[in-house]
Amino acid sequence: MLKEREENTCLFSEEHVKLIKEQYEDWFDNNLREADRELSDKYFTQSGIPIKLIYTPADIEDVRYSEDIGFSGLPPYLRGVYPNMYRGRLFTLRQLAGLGAPEDCNERVRYLLDHGATGVNILFDLPTIRGYNSDDPEAEGNVGQCGAAVDSIWDIDAFFEGIDLGAVSSSVVTHLPSTSLVIPGMYFAVAEQRGTALTQLAGTCQNDFIMETCVGSGYEILPPAVSFRMQCDVVEWICKNVPRWNPISYNGYNLREAGTDAVTEVGIAIANAIATSEELIKRGMSFDEFGPRMSFFWDLHNDFFEEVAKCRASRKVWYKIAKERFGAQNTKSMLMRYHVQTAGQTLPATEPLNNIARSAIQGLAAVFGGCQSLHLDSFDEAYSAPTEEAALVSLRSQQIIQAETGVVNTVDPLAGSYYVEYLTDEMVKRIFNYVEKIEGLGGLLSAVEGGWLHREIANYNNEYQKKIESGEMKIVGVNFMEADQADVAPIKVFEYPETFSRQKAKLERLRKERNDQKLKESMDILREKCHTDENLYPYCLDAVKNLSTLGEIEEIFREEYGLWAFPLL
Amino acid sequence: MDRKIKVVIAKLGLDIHWRGVYLVAQYLKEAGMDVVYLGNKFPAEIVEAAIEEDADVVGLSSLCGNHLALGPMVVDMLKEKGLNNVKVFLGGVIPLDHAKRLEGIYGIHRVYLPETPMQTIVDEISESVRDAA
């Protein structure tokens, strides 16, 4: 603990601030052109915070260094969760893998690991994300597109063939709680079969009911209350059984990509973390049992300084909630750890090579924000999951930030900037207000059930589009310095037309080889347990070990819980 | 003929990106059209809806690579059912060469890539119906 001081610890003395204010008035009146004075309040950050022409100590007169900013590795963790930050440990370079059949992905994963990636994000195709088997009629046209097809434990085995699961950190991008009950379980079962203990496994699954119900959702999905319960089941079971695994990643990213702003992105994710914590405490866990394993997922968007401020602010907000609201004792429960991905939304299809610059700048902001784990989107983002060439460029961009720019050599280098500190403080306030607003609606679950969040997203999306069409928001090559259409570079897109037949053949073999009796028993129990309060995880795990397919388990959920109608229309 | 244009609009298959298609639907509505919004549907259901609604236009959205598999199916099934007058529009994340093929041999009336202004979509749909009348 640091030594405490009794007196006022504001950054600047009252008299000094008073003087600066007077000087500011003088400067404003006597040194600026008419036009600058008129426009002085017409600039806004992406989330609508007015931007002044210039910031001074007067804008952060209430900010106290020790309480509000402090040191890295100490409360309120604004400057970073570790004392030595990147000198101690560089951020993880995460790259996406997942296209076609699991066997194809295996090649890609090895390629990335060989080139210095330290973690792997596994993406799935849509049928997998939504819980359908590759040979389901619903899956038509989507098998192996935009991600890997996974139907059973065999596919996870093939995906990680020859890779030591005890040595790699895997982010299993399941999105939905219902599939997070199943796919990470397949991973755990494969590890056990290979003799790797669950306690050795490191990784993350995404598991976010906001994704299932509001963001990446189809029109009929499991009801929010069911999805939320599953989300909590996953967290509870994994915390107790796979201690190094992050069982949840509150996904601000996709919500932001949906066109919302930085405050909404963080506010909703934190509201979800609060709701989850309350539920788990109700189930008899203590906050410190699961707090250290909560992780978050941010979108690093275009507004450079606001994004840096967002990252810094989010750590402080979470610290306060963990400490003050949930009485966290364990320091690790108070640390907001998050993964950052740059904003795919900002990467147009027009003149795709420009996207290398965009991603690199966003990546730099993420590092200024103090992330622990980073993924840069590839320049071909608008077309498909990344090609090998594009994936390598984004990996290299991250390595350039780490090795060449020097920004990792000191902690939180933008601290003390009047503007950045002002924005950070403002973000903290706005995030808290947003969380409060959601609680006023009866909590996040009610807000989702009533369609509030869907309307919020649709409105933001509408506004975003209008800003682009009106030219208020400039996109180089698209509505600003427009590209000549003829210059659009054709980009090679990966296609795996044979994935469907490969998966289909595998499923046929699986259905022949598995023990129908044992499978039926585990499926019957799972079906029965759907209507109890018991944690569903062990029953899903059992079904998976008996070679149930993902689609079969999800079908049980769909039958037992029914489908929920999209509340927007 | 000054009458309301009726558009049947759907996301193809399992696709999960609802916002783009919803945005397009809103713009078409604001342009005075009746927009029948299907949510996620497969070609057979989309065509059935086009019949029952007597649609002038079918709009499809695909952001996840099923456009080549499912898009042309809609066109073919519409013809099969005698709806030769119905124009099919498709928007989404689609490689340039695929877009050309879809507009060419596969008979999609127009393919819209990302960054197409909404107003372009509204205008071209209106024109296509006016031309057909």
Added chain:
Amino acid sequence: MQSIDQLIEGSLKGEKLSTSRLISLVERGNKHAPYVLEKIFPHSGEAYYIGVTGPPGAGKSTAVDRLIARLCKNNFSVGVIAVDPSSPFTGGALLGDRVRMHVKHDKMDVFIRSMGSDRVMGGLSRTTKEASRILDASGKQVIIVETVGVGQSELDIAEATDTVIVILTPESGDSIQIMKAGLMEIADIFVVNKADRPGAKDISLSIQGMLDRSLRKRDWTPPIFLTTASLNKGIDELYEGIWSHSRYLQQDSMLEKRRRTQFKLELRNRIESEFSHILWQDIIEEKNIDNLVQEIWARKIDPQNAARRIMGELIEELPGWLQRGG
């Protein structure tokens, strides 16, 4: 393009595309619409008409979807007209009911048509009636008309159907809201949907209370069903409830009386609208109205007496006007 007669013939045989195009003709007030209705009407009257209404977000289309499935299971063919509000500014509409409707067309005989509330020439009630008659004549045995219960449309639905289902939810608000919306008077059946949410019991009690206090003498007391349509809960009971209302109407030719009353009302409305059409198109000249407005503006006459004066002149002139052949 097929001729109108071919479309009529096709539709009566149950061809979907023909039926669909006939509905478009009446929706648009096409000049052939009267001919179509003339030919179709004798073939209608066999179907049973169900109205479904309630506030936005009550889960009407989900409930209708489950009812369709239930009806098809019992081998009924079903026609659905789903009405959503149009934008008062642009006239456009976002019609989203089909999102929640899942019809397996190879196994179910169902025809769904969406309509924007202002699509219609001559009022919602007229177009839904005409469209449902076309569906009826095309062989659908049950017709479901679904509208959002805000304003006039729920009263229209009572004039067009045999059994009216009013769907509410625990969030539908206090009893006064329901009273205001005029839903109490028209309901033959109440449904409290989303009954798994808190407050479901309260709202069904308050509906019950209102029914008990109602001064209207009833032979039929509207039952209240609790459903969770999304989970298919309570749908069987609702389904039975519809048929028990239908059986009730079979007694003492009550269905016949109800439909005769509806025809009478429709006839009156049609006469009124035809008359006002003639009145404004052929009889009253715009400049006379403008002259009167001038007098009103000058405070020489008040609007009521101005109207009386013009009606008086009209009645005097009418015989001559009719003699001239109108």
